[in-house]
Amino acid sequence: xxxxxxxxxxxxxxxxxxxxxxxxxxxxxxxxxxxxxxxxxxxxxxxxxxxxxxxxxxxxxxxxxxxxxxxxxxxxxxxxxxxxxxxxxxxxxxxxxxxxxxxxxxxxxxxxxxxxxxxxxxxxxxxxxxxxxxxxxxxxxxxxxxxxxxxxxxxxxxxxxxxxxxxxxxxxxxxxxxxxxxxxxxxxxxxxxxxxxxxxxxxxxxxxxxxxxxxxxxxxxxxxxxxxxxxxxxxxxxxxxxxxxxxxxxxxxxxxxxxxxxxxxxxxxxxxxx
Amino acid sequence: xxxxxxxxxxxxxxxxxxxxxxxxxxxxxxxxxxxxxxxxxxxxxxxxxxxxxxxxxxxxxxxxxxxxxxxxxxxxxxxxxxxxxxxxxxxxxxxxxxxxxxxxxxxxxxxxxxxxxxxxxxxxxxxxxxxxxxxxxxxxxxxxxxxxxxxxxxxxxxxxxxxxxxxxxxxxxxxxxxxxxxxxxxxxxxxxxxxxxxxxxxxxxxxxxxxxxxxxxxxxxxxxxxxxxxxxxxxxxxxxxxxxxxxxxxxxxxxxxxxxxxxxxxxxxxxxxxxxxxxxxxxxxx
Numbered sequence: 001x002x003x004x005x006x007x008x009x010x011x012x013x014x015x016x017x018x019x020x021x022x023x024x025x026x027x028x029x030x031x032x033x034x035x036x037x038x039x040x041x042x043x044x045x046x047x048x049x050x051x052x053x054x055x056x057x058x059x060x061x062x063x064x065x066x067x068x069x070x071x072x073x074x075x076x077x078x079x080x081x082x083x084x085x086x087x088x089x090x091x092x093x094x095x096x097x098x099x100x101x102x103x104x105x106x107x108x109x110x111x112x113x114x115x116x117x118x119x120x121x122x123x124x125x126x127x128x129x130x131x132x133x134x135x136x137x138x139x140x141x142x143x144x145x146x147x148x149x150x151x152x153x154x155x156x157x158x159x160x161x162x163x164x165x166x167x168x169x170x171x172x173x174x175x176x177x178x179x180x181x182x183x184x185x186x187x188x189x190x191x192x193x194x195x196x197x198x199x200x201x202x203x204x205x206x207x208x209x210x211x212x213x214x215x216x217x218x219x220x221x222x223x224x225x226x227x228x229x230x231x232x233x234x235x236x237x238x239x240x241x242x243x244x245x246x247x248x249x250x251x252x253x254x255x256x257x258x259x260x261x262x263x264x265x266x267x268x269x270x271x272x273x274x
Numbered sequence: 275x276x277x278x279x280x281x282x283x284x285x286x287x288x289x290x291x292x293x294x295x296x297x298x299x300x301x302x303x304x305x306x307x308x309x310x311x312x313x314x315x316x317x318x319x320x321x322x323x324x325x326x327x328x329x330x331x332x333x334x335x336x337x338x339x340x341x342x343x344x345x346x347x348x349x350x351x352x353x354x355x356x357x358x359x360x361x362x363x364x365x366x367x368x369x370x371x372x373x374x375x376x377x378x379x380x381x382x383x384x385x386x387x388x389x390x391x392x393x394x395x396x397x398x399x400x401x402x403x404x405x406x407x408x409x410x411x412x413x414x415x416x417x418x419x420x421x422x423x424x425x426x427x428x429x430x431x432x433x434x435x436x437x438x439x440x441x442x443x444x445x446x447x448x449x450x451x452x453x454x455x456x457x458x459x460x461x462x463x464x465x466x467x468x469x470x471x472x473x474x475x476x477x478x479x480x481x482x483x484x485x486x487x488x489x490x491x492x493x494x495x496x497x498x499x500x501x502x503x504x505x506x507x508x509x510x511x512x513x514x515x516x517x518x519x520x521x522x523x524x525x526x527x528x529x530x531x532x533x534x535x536x537x538x539x540x541x542x543x544x545x546x547x548x549x550x551x552x553x554x555x556x557x558x559x560x
Contacts, residue, residue, distance in 0.1 A: 071462060072461075073458050073461060073462070092461070092462065092464055093464050095463065095464055097462070098462075099458075099459070099462040101455055101458070101459065103455060105455045105456055105459050107456070107474070107477065108556070108559065109477045109478075109480075109556045110477075111557060118463075118473065119463045121473070122463050122464075122465050122466075122469050122473070149557075150556070150557040150558075150559070152559060153557070
């Protein structure tokens with residue numbers, strides 16, 4: 001028995017990391033009045049355990065559609081899409097992911113603790129247990145002392161942190177984020193990027209992150225998926241050579257600038273037609 | 275200071291207009307009834323107008339002394355006591371309002387959740403309010419009386435019929451106020467329909483419930499009084515109103531009106547109390 005225990009970690013490193021999201025030849029077509037709109041065209045995406053994947057591209061490139069398809073909030077037309085080896089619908093039913101929206105979407109009639117415990121309340125977990133869990137998640141985001149406040153008593157950045165804490169309620173292994181910091185000022189955004197990075201670096205979370213911001217994508221991601229519009233497709237996948245643990249200062253390093261340059265080049269390529 | 279002064283000024287002005295009005299309305303009758311041997315000057319006429327029996331328009335002091343007499347010089351269980359009559363009306367108004375609130379909320383929940391109900395019920399809900407209550411109240415009373423329901427129930431039914439409407443309209447709006455983002459969020463939690471209703475739609479709709487209830491209270495008191503008239507005018511403020519008009523007891527009619535407004539104000543007060551306590555629970559915002 002002792003032997004197998006010792007072998008376990010070695011075996012884990014040898015084995016390929018588990019696939020969390022796998023999309024192959026994914027097409028999403030919306031029917032519109034005049035002609036169908038191709039939101040996603042032949043998109044391939046692979047996210048493995050521990051990856052932080054950013055989707056970046058101009059408006060209308062389908063990055064939010066892709067995220068919503070993964071979350072089973074939008075239907076796919078053709079192609080295969082699996083989340084934790086299940087269909088998106090099964091994964092949603094199994095509460096396999098936490099989703100952070102562009103706006104905090106906190107319920108103003110509930111205080112912070114009760115907002116964070118809401119997902120657990122729906123599973124029927126006892127009050128003491130779910131509050132314990134909420135306090136842990138709030139502490140992770142530096143909000144331990146704000147549990148009794150109401151959302152409208154907090155700043156925008158704090159509200160978005162609460163919504164991340166709430167997304168962590170089910171202890172998901174996958175975090176889906178749709179431009180969560182898009183509406184925040186740059187200073188708050190830097191601060192939250194750091195919070196999010198530390199959260200990810202400390203845990204085994206995998207994440208898919210939709211953003212418009214190149215520095216944000218480069219700072220947070222292990223892999224950056226550059227997309228282009230009309231039809232929404234993947235232009236290039238850029239593997240980041242930056243170390244796993246990052247600091248805000250790193251954004252001035254040559255490696256960082258090199259990755260950012262590569263992303264910018266890829267984005268420009270996507271716009272070559274105009 | 276202006277906060278107190280403004281309403282006091284308005285009340286003061288109204289009282290003056292009232293006394294002047296009482297003079298003009300009562301003067302012809304008062305002069306005719308005056309003692310021909312007594313003084314005939316303006317002050318004598320004025321005094322006669324303000325103190326006459328069965329005036330066209332009683333003065334506020336006459337109304338209140340009549341009320342005082344009815345409430346303090348009769349035992350509480352006497353039909354002459356206005357408080358007992360108010361209690362009957364209050365009972366009908368409150369029971370009816372509860373029926374209306376439950377019916378209104380249930381209808382709104384059905385309308386929001388089912389397209390079929392939305393299409394089929396909403397026109398009837400609106401049509402129901404275009405029928406004058408004065409026309410339908412006697413029919414309801416007679417119909418319910420024929421199947422053995424008398425007393426409180428027919429009155430409460432009429433009140434419910436009137437007061438469900440603002441509640442349905444308000445709650446439909448409230449239940450539909452959940453935004454797409456909040457609904458998507460609940461979907462990511464794999465929330466059931468009941469959970470979406472009770473944890474999302476209901477808490478939002480509660481903010482719409484209180485304004486609707488305030489409108490419904492006003493309708494409930496009116497409805498209760500109207501419903502008391504065709505029930506043979508046995509009990510309640512409506513009965514007093516009718517009796518007053520039969521016998522030319524204008525003081526009695528005005529007394530009933532004063533108590534009807536007091537009843538509505540008290541009920542609004544309770545709605546506000548409920549609203550304030552919900553607001554308190556939500557940290558000061560509703």
